[in-house]
Amino acid sequence: MSLDSSKSGPETKTAHESAVRLSETWSCQTLANLMNHVVESHHVFCRREVARLGLLFMEVIKKHENTHPELKRLQALFFKLSNELSSHLLKEEQTLFPYIARVEGAVARKEPVSWPPFGTVENPIRMMVLEHDQTDGDLKAINKLSDDYTPPSGACASYTALYDGLRAFEQDMREHIHFENDLLFPRAIAMEEEACVRRKQTGA
Numbered sequence: 651m652s653l654d655s656s657k658s659g660p661e662t663k664t665a666h667e668s669a670v671r672l673s674e675t676w677s678c679q680t681l682a683n684l685m686n687h688v689v690e691s692h693h694v695f696c697r698r699e700v701a702r703l704g705l706l707f708m709e710v711i712k713k714h715e716n717t718h719p720e721l722k723r724l725q726a727l728f729f730k731l732s733n734e735l736s737s738h739l740l741k742e743e744q745t746l747f748p749y750i751a752r753v754e755g756a757v758a759r760k761e762p763v764s765w766p767p768f769g770t771v772e773n774p775i776r777m778m779v780l781e782h783d784q785t786d787g788d789l790k791a792i793n794k795l796s797d798d799y800t801p802p803s804g805a806c807a808s809y810t811a812l813y814d815g816l817r818a819f820e821q822d823m824r825e826h827i828h829f830e831n832d833l834l835f836p837r838a839i840a841m842e843e844e845a846c847v848r849r850k851q852t853g854a
């Protein structure tokens with residue numbers, strides 16, 4: 651989670667350029683709009699696909715379990731990831747995002763900010779970033795076990811649809827994490843710091 655480009659290397663450079671592009675594209679938008687975008691696009695997609703792919707897994711396993719025992723391990727990995735994501739999305743929607751929106755509203759109205767029970771926004775953000783790292787590890791494990799979502803030769807339409815769905819799921823999850831880690835969270839931290847400095851100056 652960083653816009654820091656001090657580390658060199660092509661991957662870091664590409665990630666940095668991507669973060670800068672993201673920041674430029676969304677620079678005029680409020681944090682409330684950024685969070686609406688995350689929920690309405692990525693969270694909705696994630697929940698819908700978890701349900702759909704869960705059903706598809708059952709169908710494919712029923713047909714191919716005997717010849718492809720790795721499907722069960724893949725399903726277990728996806729089930730673990732789905733459970734972790736279910737709680738992660740709720741923490742963002744019920745605690746972190748409403749707090750960020752409240753601070754942004756108070757800053758815009760030049761009102762004092764009431765401080766949250768978790769101290770500073772950096773604390774829940776640190777937890778969310780750790781959970782994103784966990785998701786990254788789960789996605790890599792699923793990718794590896796499915797041989798980069800390559801169905802076996804002669805795979806049926808459901809098998810191919812499952813692997814296509816898992817590939818799209820990983821892609822969307824990576825965009826989702828990138829958006830939060832490299833755009834939303836740094837802006838939320840900067841905004842809270844600004845509110846904090848103003849509070850000290852005004853004594854509010």
Ligand SMILES: [Fe+2]
Nearest residue numbers: 688739742830
């Ligand atoms: Fe999210």
Ligand SMILES: [Fe+2]
Nearest residue numbers: 738742778830
């Ligand atoms: Fe997240």
